[in-house]
Amino acid sequence: MQGLTVQGLTVEALSVHYGRQRVLDNISTGLLPRGEVIVLLGPNGCGKSTLLKAMAGLLPRQGRMLLDGRELGRGRGQAEGKLVYLPQNLPGDVRLRVDESVMVAANALRSGLGDDSRSAVEQLLHRLGISQLAHRQLGELSGGQKQIVALAQALIREPDILLLDEPLSALDLRRQFEVMRLIQTETRQRNMLTLIVLHDLNIALKHGDRTLLLNQGRLQGCGLPAEVITPAQLARVFGVSARVEHCSHGRLNVLIDAALPAGKL
Ligand SMILES: Nc1ncnc2c1ncn2[C@@H]1O[C@H](COP(=O)(O)OP(=O)(O)O)[C@@H](O)[C@H]1O
């Protein structure tokens, strides 16, 4: 019965090796429910991108991934359109207009959006605040504009699981806020699951439903952002002395005071 099935993604004992080096070690997340934005945090080189690539089936992996209780085949999720992955480094210049590139992504859907695809593309560009870019060439866009177009290409494919690797890195402050709010809204409305790599802890606290904290290939924390983003964890994982305090609006904020001397990590 549908009601009894667990709706969401479970990663079980996932490990990845590059040659003989084990880069991800036995990652088990428990159930990541549909409708949630899961923020993946961790220092440079800890394995965040590797985790997303392995989940997308782009790297050989050990372990299992279950969506709604059913095992996803290695790589098959992406082919079925269930899983859409946006890499950290977006592909180079493509000779296409913005709206054409999103149409191409729409037409790659297994069901297709049919005659409605043009209006679906227009509506999505509007919701993302980039209607004015529709007729521009991709190669002419700024880094931040390209990131938003790439997000449109990902969303139009109606994924069950959306994997975003640092999608805010080139966006200005306002765009970061707007894009996170949109990701949250779309994730809830489509009942999909979004896993997003970020470096900004305050964005994770504000817009994340759940946080995964990775360090040296191991999962150091998994839970509500306020449970995972604590001074003790920030000292252990990032090597910083930090405060997590309520602001005048009652929300949690992180303040970094100092980098800890190496011996104190
Ligand atoms: N293609 C590769 N071959 C060998 N080692 C790699 C490769 N890609 C990444 N690594 C190594 O794997 C580790 C994790 O990298 P990555 O997942 O990119 O980290 P993050 O995204 O957290 O910054 C790093 O030590 C990195 O040097």
Ligand SMILES: [Mg+2]
């Ligand atoms: Mg990375």
